[in-house]
Amino acid sequence: MIKYIIIGLLLVFGTADSFAQLKSENSKKPNVVLINVDDLGWADLCFMGSAYYETPNLDKLSTESKVFLHAYAGASNCAPSRATMITGRYPMTHGIYTVDPADRGDKRTRQLIAFPNAKAIQDSLYTLGKFFKDNGYRTGTFGKWHVSDDPLDHGFDVNIAGSHRGNPGKDGYFSPYNVNLKAKVEGEYLTDRLTDEAISFVRENKDNSFFLYLPFYTVHSPLMGKPELEENYRNKKGGKGQSNPVYAAMIQSMDENVGRLLAVLDNLNLTDNTLIIFTSDNGGIRATSYQDPLRAGKGSYYEGGIRVPLLIKWQNQIKPSVENTPVTQMDFYPTLQALIAPSGNLELDGESILPLLREEELVERDLFWHFPIYLEAYDSKEDDSRDPLFRTRPGSVIRSGDWKLHQYFEDGGLELYNLKDDPSEGNNLATSNPEKAQELLRKLEKWRAENGAPIPSTKNPDYDPAFEKAEIEKALN
The missing domain is CATH 3.30.1120.10 (Arylsulfatase, C-terminal domain)
Structure with missing residues (x-):
């Protein structure tokens, strides 16, 4: 059985009061930071049981957060998962069921004609970006968008490196980049640069309410880590199905950059008024990293393909704890609506999980x-x-x-x-x-x-x- 280090640490950090009442309408609305890692598996973090990957910043964040052990993506691969999360709607609404095309694999082995698949979300859909912008927020996305050509069409004020592109491409984690981004320093690392841009956005908007969406391209293939970090793992003993030093280096870089962003929020005294969500868009690729005891990985609807890590932190508002209630990323949108604009009347398919964040029970439902x-x-x-x-x-x-x-x-x-x-x-x-x-x-x-x-x-x-x-x-x- 996986031993979650957070359980013991919660005895130290789990002293926050129950979910407090929101401030008056005249006060600054809470900032929201949504970090979405690409292809990061449920068990690919130290606090989720890995003895190989090193994630000290996320381990610390887990002791300050509600940790959901049964959190699910809306789909088992990138585009439909992201479209479902950003719109709060099932794929039947936005039409994206997979990364196009829908009929992959040898045609001689497919018994049925696959249902047509949309390549992009419609401009008419009321995305999270539009929701936040209409509620007075500055909005920025930094990294992999993948659900249309331009997030600026969907409510974002700032877009760095986001397009329809689904991965960085050959040799794409070190500059010169294949994504729409020019290097500031020769040979810079994409994960570092996206975090630099996100930090600049926070500094520029420290006096405004902001929605920061940070969908890292990492840890999607091609596997490319910093050589000095890879060396840390080459002589480290791995566990069953977790022993790739390049992948481990990518995870460590991601963790370091999450730590950098959180440190800036602390230094600017923004942490108390910032809701932080950390997750992954789908399960990890099993050939790269096993998610045991969960079966399979990305692209499968067994647990290893759709169950994902999820942390939610709001200092002094959400009590750090471990939560076993099943939730889905489609719940983010109705939860944020209930928090920020509770009088709104949006048609969404998820459900607000504010009761869980308040340490109350959520009515049991099917997913x-x-x-x-x-x-x-x-x-x-x-x-x-x-x-x-x-x-x-x-x-x-x-x-x-x-x-x-x-x-x-x-x-x-x-x-x-x-x-x-x-x-x-x-x-x-x-x-x-x-x-x-x-x-x-x-x-x-x-x-x-x-x-x-x-x-x-x-x-x-x-x-x-x-x-x-x-x-x-x-x-x-």
């Missing part, structure tokens, strides 16, 4: 995911997916309490797991507990009907079952 698309395998021997050719085939998922049901559209397959007893999703109970499987399936079907979730049904004329069988056998040998 849903829908993916009418295909994602090909990264590494057939490492992915730990349902089959070795795809991380994801078309289907839907529901988490209801400790139970989780996967439904697959190609063959009607059902997988039922009790996450409390089986977080690795290794023991399919759909046959031995058909009553629970059918109960969750009915909930899933009702949700799909209510939300207009499309189910692909057109047969793929290029599908070749003999070829698929041969490819599966080849991958397994």
Whole structure:
């Protein structure tokens, strides 16, 4: 069982009062800092149990935060996860189900025609950027945007290095960059530079209310760390599936830069009036870093693909604690609305988790995911997916309490797991507990009907079952 170092440290730091009343309408509204790391796995941090990666700044932040152990991304890969978080809506609204195209993988191994996939969120959607701007905030985004061409069209006053681009490209972490950013110093590191720009934004707006969105490109491939940090890990003993010194160096650089930003907030006396959210856009790539005990990784709807780290800090307002209630990143938007503009009437699909931040119970609810698309395998021997050719085939998922049901559209397959007893999703109970499987399936079907979730049904004329069988056998040998 993972030993969370935060549990002991909370005895020292967990003395904050319960969630205090907001200041009067005439006082400065709280700043919001949302840090979103790219492809950082649930177990890729020291405070989440890793004995290999070194994250002292985030370890400290965890002792000052509410730490959510069952936090979920809205999707298992970058673009749909970000679109869902930034709009507060399911993919059925913004239309992004995957990083385009939706029919990845050999066409001869796909039984169905994937549902069409949008490449960008619509300008008409009321994003978090627009929400904050309309409520008097200065807004800035620094890093990977990935859901449209320009975040300035979606409520942001400042955009540094954000576009439709999903990764830094070949050799892209050291200048000269491939992203739209000119180096100030030859050979500078992208993670450092984005943090420099974020810090400048904080300094320039220290007397205003601001929303700072810091979606680091790191730790997305290509794996490129600072050589001096890589050396720290080359002779360090790793654990099962966590032993890549380059990836570890990238994580350490990210941690150092989070520490730099937090130090500036402290030095400017802004910490008391700043809500800080730290998370990742989806699970980590399993071939790079195992998320044990969680199964699989990025691109999969097993736990390793969608469960993510999540810290929320607001000094003297949110009591540091460990929270086991399942939440989703789609909850950020309604939570921030309830905090900043509670009289607003926005159509959002998530739910405010202010009760949890106040140390109150949240009414139990079910969480849903829908993916009418295909994602090909990264590494057939490492992915730990349902089959070795795809991380994801078309289907839907529901988490209801400790139970989780996967439904697959190609063959009607059902997988039922009790996450409390089986977080690795290794023991399919759909046959031995058909009553629970059918109960969750009915909930899933009702949700799909209510939300207009499309189910692909057109047969793929290029599908070749003999070829698929041969490819599966080849991958397994």
